[in-house]
Amino acid sequence: MTPPDEAYAALLRGIAPSGKNMSNAHLRGVFEGLGFERVSSVLASGNILFRAPAQDVPGLEASIEEALRSRLGIGGGTIIRTLGEMQGLLDRDPFAGLTHGPGTYLTATFLKAPLDVEPPTDPHPLTRIIGYDAAARAVLAVTDNSVPGTTGNWMAWLEKTHGRDITTRTWLTVQRIVAKLA
Structure with a gap:
């Protein structure tokens, strides 16, 4: 018997809407070529939604990364979350x-692997860590980005600690992803 379909969000790292081969149409084409159903996108920043039989997420991430690299020359990372994980994050509010x-820029930084160190409590004078959501594997922060350069130390810590296995989305984008996946 075939496993039931699961709704997934692929959060792609390093997608620039103006980048060659990085348009939503190109990205959706790769996912459709992998046989996924109901492929769609949210905004032009690497949020691809799809349905597929429930499966091993690390394997799914690896196959998508390989397809993006071989078909489009895109070498950024892929982080997958299910609708349930994303909805749960929203529900926990x-x-x-x-x-x-501008004064309260809300972000969720999604990690491939669970957080194994505590995030700094004061990564920058204008950034406040709300916490870590273990179920969604996301670090949540509020930044006052009305002053240029306010996220530098915070993002540097994330990259130093987790390398390229992270990607950040605004809270508004997370809400849009869930609304479209549901």
Whole structure:
């Protein structure tokens, strides 16, 4: 018997809408070529949604990365979350009472592997760590980005600790992904 379909979000790292071969149409084409169903995109920053039989997520990530590399020459990382993981993150409402805007830029940094060190409590004077959501494997932060260069130390810590196996999305993007996946 075939496993039931699962709704997935592929969060691609290093996608620039103006980059050669990085358009949503090109990205969707790779996913459709892998046989995935109901392939769609959210914004132009590497958020590809699809349905496929439930399967091993690390293997799924590896096959997508290989296809992106071989078909489009894109070498960035791929982080997969299921609809359930993304919906659960929204339902836990880590940013309760906060509104996304210039003074409160809400972000979720998704990690391939679980966080094995505590994030810094004060990575930058204008960045506040809300916490780590273990179920979604996401570090949640609020940044005052009304001043240029406010995320430098925070993003540098994330990259030093986790390398390329991370990708950051705004809270608004996470909400859009869940709404479209559901």
